[in-house]
Amino acid sequence: MLSKSKIVGSLAGLGFFLALTPNIALAEMNMPASAEKQTSQFQKIEQPLGLKIAVALGGLGLIGAELWWFMFSKTKSQKAQVEQGIQSVDILVDGGYNPDRIEVRAGEPVKLNFFRKDPSSCLEQVLLPDFSKALDLTLNQTTTVEVLPEKPGEYTFTCGMNMYRGVIKAETVEVP
Ligand SMILES: [Cu+2]
Known part of the structure; x- marks a missing residue:
């Protein structure tokens, strides 16, 4: 039987993962030039800014949905x-x-x-x-x-x- 708490747990995990992803992307962007030179041996994959924003908004949306679910949907x-x-x-x-x-x-x-x-x-x-x-x-x-x-x-x-x-x-x- 799939319990509600398990669904909540996996939703929360997904939400946090998606929420962290844009932060990692931003951290990469803010790296000083020297650090960038050191990592230049790695192939850099440029992601369009629009995609980053979309991922960030998606994460925020999921967090919002979770909060709503926790705070309101269950109130009967x-x-x-x-x-x-x-x-x-x-x-x-x-x-x-x-x-x-x-x-x-x-x-x-x-x-x-x-x-x-x-x-x-x-x-x-x-x-x-x-x-x-x-x-x-x-x-x-x-x-x-x-x-x-x-x-x-x-x-x-x-x-x-x-x-x-x-x-x-x-x-x-x-x-x-
Ligand atoms: Cu308890």
Whole structure:
């Protein structure tokens, strides 16, 4: 199974490689004349400036795409379901948390049902520092924790190494 993190890793590698390439080309251009004489035994291949610029722009574009992917594309917001007065939300743990932004009512308990599908050890633990809780997730099972976001605000939960994160956003419900 090709996991999301592997795709991200290879994308990041490609992006960094492409980003470095124009810098190497620029370093060659900026070499002092003396250094150029010393290396004249090597055949010099002139690349048109347009190509260098295109490669640089391509690299920048890829970096931008990665940043976007990291920061925005994975953010999925969901409101907690209310059943018999208890808020609950199912969170899929697979290359991160889905949803990773959970809207709940402040002052009411919330059940978080983490279903761990991702075998990587990175995601075997969930930390909820605001509630002083740490969960061990069993693979292919749902692990439930109940928390009480007493005040409106944002409560973060992360994996054991603080690489993946999600947010519980607690809001006051207006009484009509
Ligand atoms: Cu982790």
